[in-house]
Amino acid sequence: MGSTMAAKILARASGASSVATGDAVVAAISFITCLDGQTFIDNFREKNLKVWDPERMIFCFDHMFQPDWMPVRAATEHPKIKSFAKEQGIPDENIYDLGRNGISHQIPVEHGWALPGTVCVGADTQSSTMGATNCFALPALFGVDPIIVSGKLWMIVPECVRITLTGAFPEGVNGKDFVYRLIADLGEDVQGRVIEFDGPGVANLSMDMRLAIANGSVQIGALTIIFPSDATLLDYIGPRAREEFEPVQADSDADYVAHYDYDLSRIEPLVAGPHNIELVRPLNQVTGLPVTAANIGSCSSGRLSDLALAASILRGRHVHPSVRLVVTPISAETYREANRAGIIQDLLDAGATVTQPGCGACYSGNLSPLKLGDGERCISTSVETLRGRMGSNESEVILANAAVVAASAIAGEIADPARYRAKEKVSA
Amino acid sequence: MKLQGKSWKFGNGLGATDLVSSDYDKLGMTHDWDGCAQHLLEKVDPGFLGKMRRGDILIAGTRLGAGHAHYYMTAIMGCKHAGISGILCESVNTLFQRAAIDAGYPVWPLPGISDFVRDGDELEIDLATGMATNKTTGEIKQFTPIPELIRDILNAGNSLNWALTLAV
Known part of the structure; x- marks a missing residue:
């Protein structure tokens, strides 16, 4: 053997x-x-x-x-x-x-x-x-x-x-x-x-x-x-x-x-949570759920390709007024690369708050401006969906990829990024 | 290296936050292990602390210690400080087991253990030989002994004491 x-x-x-x-x-x-x-x-x-x-x-x-x-x-x-x-x-x-x-x-x-x-x-x-x-x-x-x-x-x-x-x-x-x-x-x-x-x-x-x-x-x-x-x-x-x-x-x-x-x-966009990461569902089962917070970052995301994916959805669009979108690059090197590529500009223009690199909002004890209050729902690219992980025990965290988080931040509800990609292709 | 006490059986998927709820994260993060012990299994078996005695053994099913590692030490030290002498199970999350062994606390998979004892049976097991006696039923069973390297760590009290004996 x-x-x-x-x-x-x-x-x-x-x-x-x-x-x-x-x-x-x-x-x-x-x-x-x-x-x-x-x-x-x-x-x-x-x-x-x-x-x-x-x-x-x-x-x-x-x-x-x-x-x-x-x-x-x-x-x-x-x-x-x-x-x-x-x-x-x-x-x-x-x-x-x-x-x-x-x-x-x-x-x-x-x-x-x-x-x-x-x-x-x-x-x-x-x-x-x-x-x-x-x-x-x-x-x-x-x-x-x-x-x-x-x-x-x-x-x-x-x-x-x-x-x-x-x-x-x-x-x-x-x-x-x-x-x-x-x-x-x-x-x-x-x-x-x-x-x-x-x-x-x-x-x-x-x-x-x-x-x-x-x-x-x-x-x-x-x-x-x-x-x-x-x-x-x-x-x-x-x-x-x-x-x-x-x-x-x-x-x-x-x-x-x-x-x-x-x-x-054959892999499709999936979401996990709230509260239990083993609660995995196709994206289309949760679209339409309102969100007030959106987070892109952490060690499971926050890399250059994640930031680029989010920027491709957010470019020329705006974050919904009821949503705060916080982006945390995974490292200083990634932050600089994203800046050189114009990705950071796109994110800022769309109304995202881009923080110092690191773990970001993934855990409520970290340095991040994003803390969830009672009754909030956050769509996040981060690692965990445990109750209270990002703030209040009475909030929800649903995990998804960076395109889904970007689309949801624009829509004010969990959204399929395909609807923004399709418009982009028509206008092109 | 013997464990001897009453067996308290729990099912499959007993996670770290089942042992000590994430409500007590702060106790764990501030290393208040006696505080963690006061909430052992509180949400799974609310009367547990009233019926267990020092030296008793937890018997879990498969997937002991599932979940985020942030909560592992809270659970392990909660068990240790409550007086539970060790956790035997059908299978265990390797990182949870590792955290326990590092802390000098026996958490070990012994496939077949949950069929060998019933809830409340008196169990005696020698981890060095793998020989187990169910003192309630009188049955004897040979399990796989745990490796000498692991026994060395447990005997040293924790893996730091053990590592200090290694030639660098």
């Missing part, structure tokens, strides 16, 4: 010639990326612990937590992270502060930390996002202290599921819709397992799409997601890579516990 990508990466990182599902291994990590709300710093100071390799630890200022009751609020946490970095000898360039900042699992991709064939660790729930680069990306929200002192992690070699992709997404469909499709279809079958993609459809997915799909791992119920290495990945990561790397490919007879096929051309 051959090896999966996950088994090959874990074998390489643990110094074994091969590993089998169920083996307990200790694997070396290539780096760790941390968000700007950390619980380990006090512990490191109290116990006089040292970071195993300060050059391989980065911090990304993304949430900018605000509430006074949070012990990690930005006003105190950002200076604390910087003084911790000084104490530990972490280079200044490893602190992605304003001007270079972005979400903690996007920065490592943009800046060539998350490399094919390696074990990467992120201290955020959504860190599996990095798996788009053919790495084993572990979300380690808790239990990062032992990884940081040793540069190693314990792992039971997980079962893997193979998903073979064909076709390409139709216009106006993106990675988020596919994540909702997988949430609805797979459920228990992928619980705690690694999803590995293959097939000719992979080549039709841009890096942005792959990152958005890998981002959904926790919501789908998987441990992480790994994309294969191909020309799209190597063209993207090659110039950015901070060191040499060696991609992995699954063996043709790899040990998968389940196999699914998806034709991407």
Whole structure:
């Protein structure tokens, strides 16, 4: 029986010639990326612990937590992270502060930390996002202290599921819709397992799409997601890579516990929520529901292609007077690219508020002007739809792709972007 | 490494926010673990805290620990501080299990465990050998032992203590 990508990466990182599902291994990590709300710093100071390799630890200022009751609020946490970095000898360039900042699992991709064939660790729930680069990306929200002192992690070699992709997404469909499709279809079958993609459809997915799909791992119920290495990945990561790397490919007879096929051309726009992300419905079942808030951003969206998709709908139109549309680019680099491309201008002209890059309105504790009040309904591209996630417990969050959010912001109700695209074609 | 106590059975899909409701997010975020413990299973089984005793064991079905990881530690530390000695289940969300093991708290899938005990049965299980005794029915069953590496972490108290013993 051959090896999966996950088994090959874990074998390489643990110094074994091969590993089998169920083996307990200790694997070396290539780096760790941390968000700007950390619980380990006090512990490191109290116990006089040292970071195993300060050059391989980065911090990304993304949430900018605000509430006074949070012990990690930005006003105190950002200076604390910087003084911790000084104490530990972490280079200044490893602190992605304003001007270079972005979400903690996007920065490592943009800046060539998350490399094919390696074990990467992120201290955020959504860190599996990095798996788009053919790495084993572990979300380690808790239990990062032992990884940081040793540069190693314990792992039971997980079962893997193979998903073979064909076709390409139709216009106006993106990675988020596919994540909702997988949430609805797979459920228990992928619980705690690694999803590995293959097939000719992979080549039709841009890096942005792959990152958005890998981002959904926790919501789908998987441990992480790994994309294969191909020309799209190597063209993207090659110039950015901070060191040499060696991609992995699954063996043709790899040990998968389940196999699914998806034709991407059959994926349609979907929505998830409110309150329960497993409540997945076709867009046409919710069109017409009034909205007062619209959010484009977060680590499952907020990339250049998401902003461009929203701008293509909003260009020359206006946000409905009863709606506030807030857009948060995923990183400073993405913000600058969107600005150069004229996308930011289009968004502003349409009446959007564009904020500093980062996590944005996805969680009510973050720095964002968008907080939901009682009775509000928000259409959002963000990660979670849990009750109270974006503000009041008496509000609703419905998740959708950036085109749907843009169309809904114009209409003041959940709307199919096709109605705006059709008019565009007539006028052209 | 033995767990011994009454078995309290819950069904499939017991999520982190079923163990401690997201209403108590603030208690978790401020690490008020005793506070979290006072709301254990409050919405699933309102009388639970009144009937359980220290050392008792939760028995879950499939998909234990589903949901957003933000709420995991609130749930795990809530169980630990309420005196639940561990959670055994048919299957578990790997990240939830990982968070528990890192905290030195046994959460482990043992397929077949929910058929082996009834609600309220006295269970004794040695995690090192996998040998389980249902002291109410007298039945004995051999489960798969948990790996030595994991036992090392649990014996060290948490994964930080364990990691400090690794050669860097």
